[in-house]
Amino acid sequence: MGNSIQIRPIGFVINDRKTPEDYCWGEVVSEIKLVDLFSVECLDGIENFSHLEIIFHFHLLKDEDVVFDLRHPRNNKQYPLTGIFAQRGRARPNKLGATIVELVKREGRSLFVKGLDAIDGTPVVDIKPVMKEFLPRDAVKQPEWSTDLMKNYWK
Amino acid sequence: MGNSIQIRPIGFVINDRKTPEDYCWGEVVSEIKLVDLFSVECLDGIENFSHLEIIFHFHLLKDEDVVFDLRHPRNNKQYPLTGIFAQRGRARPNKLGATIVELVKREGRSLFVKGLDAIDGTPVVDIKPVMKEFLPRDAVKQPEWSTDLMKNYWK
Numbered sequence: 001m002g003n004s005i006q007i008r009p010i011g012f013v014i015n016d017r018k019t020p021e022d023y024c025w026g027e028v029v030s031e032i033k034l035v036d037l038f039s040v041e042c043l044d045g046i047e048n049f050s051h052l053e054i055i056f057h058f059h060l061l062k063d064e065d066v067v068f069d070l071r072h073p074r075n076n077k078q079y080p081l082t083g084i085f086a087q088r089g090r091a092r093p094n095k096l097g098a099t100i101v102e103l104v105k106r107e108g109r110s111l112f113v114k115g116l117d118a119i120d121g122t123p124v125v126d127i128k129p130v131m132k133e134f135l136p137r138d139a140v141k142q143p144e145w146s147t148d149l150m151k152n153y154w155k
Numbered sequence: 156m157g158n159s160i161q162i163r164p165i166g167f168v169i170n171d172r173k174t175p176e177d178y179c180w181g182e183v184v185s186e187i188k189l190v191d192l193f194s195v196e197c198l199d200g201i202e203n204f205s206h207l208e209i210i211f212h213f214h215l216l217k218d219e220d221v222v223f224d225l226r227h228p229r230n231n232k233q234y235p236l237t238g239i240f241a242q243r244g245r246a247r248p249n250k251l252g253a254t255i256v257e258l259v260k261r262e263g264r265s266l267f268v269k270g271l272d273a274i275d276g277t278p279v280v281d282i283k284p285v286m287k288e289f290l291p292r293d294a295v296k297q298p299e300w301s302t303d304l305m306k307n308y309w310k
Contacts, residue, residue, distance in 0.1 A: 006161060007250075038223060041225045041238055042238040043238045044237060046241035050293070050297070051291045057160050068193060069194050070197065070199050081200075082200040083198045085281075086204065093163075093281070094162040094281050096162070096210060098283060100290065125249050126248070126253075129240075129297065131302075131305060132297065133308060134243070134254065136205075139205070140285055141205035146286050147286075150288035154292070
């Protein structure tokens, strides 16, 4: 890959999910607590948004488990062999996750969010407000395997 | 911030936008060319998705220009003073951008995408397929300033 880029956690996830799982994330409420470097002001106005996008680091993933070419999504052979950038699984180069969550409330330097699919202790590297203008402007098409795979992900 | 995390460019943006601008990104077609490390297989099946999310690095942003607390969005005093994590501007800790684009075509290790708001030469650090299930499941609410700011962003 190209020259290395250094990023740092801006905060950490606190919730009751201790291991990665592939279902029932929808009702999980997580606290995202910013690290001490940040003043409360960096979240000012965030409560005017209903949704946030959280970018985080799959910190438990070992380097030797990263997939650089293709695999069956969720290692399920019923799904077609698919390139790692054509799926959202954890085992990806740079180990970054990105998930849109619902903002429940803000308390000082903590955000409480619903539907973040990241386990307790996960480093967060960015928080962005969701604006309608950044969502797809046309209908989204996706293959059948991805719809099947997402069946019990949130519920 | 916490312990540093190393990430690396998986590819680079090629387009005719040489300077950051805040308007007319919608029709820009960009090539994302993967670095040599990757085989073509890492994109296999991506053409079955209509939209992708591109995570990239605002590489031209100087460290001293990063905002850690608050500023007026786009430095426009008509917009309220707002925390850096309650806006999507470039001058943010970790300098990461995340944008949903339309996939136009794939050619070998290159993707051609429409609506990527990143200038020529931008390092890309992840590519994720957009699945409906990862979009907001309820109506999105956002403050008026953000709607105003986005007025000419795509057109």
